[in-house]
Amino acid sequence: MKNTLEIRWHGRGGQGAKTAALLLADAAFKTGSYVQGFPEYGPERMGAPITAYNRISTEPIRVHSDIYYPDCVAVVDETLLHSVRVTDGLKENGVLLVNTRKSAEEIRPLLGGWKGKVVVIDARKISEETLGKNFPNTPMLAAVTAVTGVMTRDAFFDSMKDSFQHKFARKPEVIEGNMKALEMAYDTVAGPARRMAAGE
Amino acid sequence: MSEKAIKERMSGNEAVAYAIRQVEPDVMPAFPITPSTEIPQMVSTYIANGQMDTDFIPVESEHSAMSAAIGSEAAGARTMTATSSAGLALMWEELLLAASNRLPIVLTLVNRTLSGPININCDHSDGMGARDTGWIQIYAEDNQEAYDNYIQAFPIAEDSRVHLPVMVCMDGFITSHAVMNISLLEDAAVKKFAGEYHPEEFMLDAEHPVSVGPYAISHYEMEAKRAQEAAMERAKEVILEVGKRYGEMSGRSYGLFEKYRTEDAEFIMLIMGSAAGTAKQAVDELRESGVKAGVLKLRVFRPFPEKEIAEAVKNCRALAIMDRCESYNGNSGPLGSEVTAGLYRNRVFIHAVNYIYGLGGRDFTTEDVKQVFEELKETADGRLAEQQHKYIGLRE
Numbered sequence: 065m066k067n068t069l070e071i072r073w074h075g076r077g078g079q080g081a082k083t084a085a086l087l088l089a090d091a092a093f094k095t096g097s098y099v100q101g102f103p104e105y106g107p108e109r110m111g112a113p114i115t116a117y118n119r120i121s122t123e124p125i126r127v128h129s130d131i132y133y134p135d136c137v138a139v140v141d142e143t144l145l146h147s148v149r150v151t152d153g154l155k156e157n158g159v160l161l162v163n164t165r166k167s168a169e170e171i172r173p174l175l176g177g178w179k180g181k182v183v184v185i186d187a188r189k190i191s192e193e194t195l196g197k198n199f200p201n202t203p204m205l206a207a208v209t210a211v212t213g214v215m216t217r218d219a220f221f222d223s224m225k226d227s228f229q230h231k232f233a234r235k236p237e238v239i240e241g242n243m244k245a246l247e248m249a250y251d252t253v254a255g256p257a258r259r260m261a262a263g264e
Numbered sequence: 265m266s267e268k269a270i271k272e273r274m275s276g277n278e279a280v281a282y283a284i285r286q287v288e289p290d291v292m293p294a295f296p297i298t299p300s301t302e303i304p305q306m307v308s309t310y311i312a313n314g315q316m317d318t319d320f321i322p323v324e325s326e327h328s329a330m331s332a333a334i335g336s337e338a339a340g341a342r343t344m345t346a347t348s349s350a351g352l353a354l355m356w357e358e359l360l361l362a363a364s365n366r367l368p369i370v371l372t373l374v375n376r377t378l379s380g381p382i383n384i385n386c387d388h389s390d391g392m393g394a395r396d397t398g399w400i401q402i403y404a405e406d407n408q409e410a411y412d413n414y415i416q417a418f419p420i421a422e423d424s425r426v427h428l429p430v431m432v433c434m435d436g437f438i439t440s441h442a443v444m445n446i447s448l449l450e451d452a453a454v455k456k457f458a459g460e461y462h463p464e465e466f467m468l469d470a471e472h473p474v475s476v477g478p479y480a481i482s483h484y485e486m487e488a489k490r491a492q493e494a495a496m497e498r499a500k501e502v503i504l505e506v507g508k509r510y511g512e513m514s515g516r517s518y519g520l521f522e523k524y525r526t527e528d529a530e531f532i533m534l535i536m537g538s539a540a541g542t543a544k545q546a547v548d549e550l551r552e553s554g555v556k557a558g559v560l561k562l563r564v565f566r567p568f569p570e571k572e573i574a575e576a577v578k579n580c581r582a583l584a585i586m587d588r589c590e591s592y593n594g595n596s597g598p599l600g601s602e603v604t605a606g607l608y609r610n611r612v613f614i615h616a617v618n619y620i621y622g623l624g625g626r627d628f629t630t631e632d633v634k635q636v637f638e639e640l641k642e643t644a645d646g647r648l649a650e651q652q653h654k655y656i657g658l659r660e
Binding site: 086089090093098099100101102103105124125126127128129130132 | 273384438538539545627628630
């Protein structure tokens with residue numbers, strides 16, 4: 065499909081990859097896009113590998129299949145690199161985003177020869193610093209938005225603030241930490257992403 | 265004049281729960297089962313928050329859910345429920361009672377395969393298993409259609425020419441759990457469209473008491489069943505009237521099926537549910553490379569629009585009939601049997617190939633659609649031996 069950005073999320077049950085995909089769909093909807101956010105359901109249980117998807121388009125979306133040739137793959141749990149072929153079908157000019165403390169160079173040997181762009185982010189560290197717990201999906205959501213450029217920074221933060229105000233209406237004290245997690249993650253990867261866009 | 269549209273994004277389950285809140289039926293008995301569980305869950309939340317005034321009856325099984333629905337509808341209350349897969353199978357005995365007692369209950373069926381092997385994902389084997397229970401069945405392509413079909417279900421079911429229960433179907437997970445854009449209507453517009461339920465006869469009308477579900481001796485049974493079949497035949501015109509009236513209100517009209525680029529099509533794919541959207545996308549891509557392909561998306565499976573389908577496809581060279589369900593009859597799925605019988609009875613003699621696809625949530629892609637069209641062309645050109653019952657997307 066033309067004018068459509070396709071994203072595939074890999075995570076483990078309980079890490080919030082599905083929630084991240086739904087929140088991204090939400091944010092993109094608010095900036096006027098046509099969206100899809102959906103999980104692929106297997107025998108769901110805590111810790112099992114799960115996949116979620118996003119399509120974001122300037123046109124109405126009619127395709128209802130999974131995504132096989134994504135523009136971006138987000139890996140919420142780096143241990144999946146040993147068991148799931150996360151780069152399957154990832155476009156050559158696409159981006160692989162991995163939650164890890166390691167560098168892109170250290171990750172690359174695990175990618176089965178995939179040559180495209182790799183962006184790393186320590187989502188765990190950001191989450192622990194801002195939220196006091198490991199909720200990697202929140203920083204990953206910001207990182208995906210930054211590397212894909214699917215919406216502007218301001219539009220994304222306005223939308224997320226609004227979403228968090230609804231989602232955490234009964235515990236508003238966590239909103240600030242979540243916003244901080246998004247900001248740290250976004251700004252950590254926005255630099256490398258811009259350099260990539262410039263072909264460096 | 266069209267009503268004001270509210271732009272939103274929602275999953276199919278959220279959209280139906282939203283429509284239920286807007287229609288605000290009197291009673292909802294339900295028992296949870298994946299992937300329809302969210303519907304009673306969300307409706308319960310609406311009720312708990314004081315956003316709607318429906319009596320929710322938590323029951324101990326789907327058999328009880330449909331039994332309670334029958335009792336409540338017979339008493340004169342507008343009643344709905346929701347289920348999937350084995351839940352619908354457990355209702356089976358009661359489904360027949362709802363239809364034969366001419367009770368206009370509305371059931372949201374979130375399509376999921378029937379065991380075994382046990383699996384929670386989509387195919388149409390639950391709905392198809394209930395195809396001869398006397399319920400009207402309407403299938404949705406996406407969350408928008410699930411919402412729109414739900415609102416139309418009550419005026420169809422309760423029309424005095426019909427008086428039959430309606431099953432509003434959407435694909436489990438693919439539609440029920442995918443968040444997409446949707447255009448909603450204002451509460452008042454939905455309430456006005458669905459109208460108030462004023463049954464002509466009901467058990468609790470003390471002035472004109474009736475009995476529901478009596479024994480019929482052989483002298484009456486056959487006439488009752490013939491009357492039920494006649495109501496199903498009349499439902500077609502009511503569905504069309506309601507679909508047109510819905511279009512005048514919302515800007516989205518509905519028929520028995522949707523014809524997508526079929527007018528000059530040499531090859532047509534007949535398909536139901538979410539896969540129709542994928543098929544339309546593939547058809548647009550095929551058209552760009554000069555293949556005259558089209559899609560006939562079947563919306564209303566009961567009553568079955570046999571003549572209308574035959575008329576719509578009679579000029580194509582080859583037709584693919586797509587079944588998301590196996591019949592185990594040795595030669596075709598349910599749509600395969602009924603569509604080909606219709607072609608014969610209407611003297612339309614074209615190549616017709618019945619494909620089984622997407623069982624238990626097997627993904628159905630634009631590449632699959634293109635392969636089907638390629639095979640149709642080869643069949644029509646005589647390069648591929650005609651085979652009338654095939655599988656697509658099967659791992660060999």
